[in-house]
Amino acid sequence: MDVVGVVALFGLVLVYFAIESSEKKVRSEVSRRIDRLESKVDLLLKQAGLEEPALPREEEILALARSGKKIQAIKVYREVTGAGLAEAKNEVERLT
Structure with missing residues (x-):
């Protein structure tokens, strides 16, 4: 070179x-x-x-997260809020 x-x-x-x-x-x-x-x-x-205002489908998200289905909870959170992956992961972890 x-x-x-x-x-x-x-x-x-x-x-x-x-x-x-x-x-x-x-x-x-x-x-x-x-x-x-x-x-x-x-x-x-x-x-x-x-x-x-309460998060739509919050009970569903909580139930999924608490039953060990965090990936599904994150998917629902993203669907409801339009949040990005990192934000949704942080919020689902904060909720539990």
Whole structure:
């Protein structure tokens, strides 16, 4: 491999790591902002004397999770909420 190829490869590696680092910062900032918004919504609900609506099919999800069928519980949770896989897994584990 000639010098130009090595320099080009090195440049591509640097660009890749710069983009990856930037994406992590953006994801972190978005996550932080979502957490703040959720806290504010919770406070508003509390001050208004309202409760968050119950999760549709929550009893079914709980029954599946408690009987060791967490994958099925996650599938139902995703179907009901439209959540992603990681979020659904975390919520099902939190419910049990």
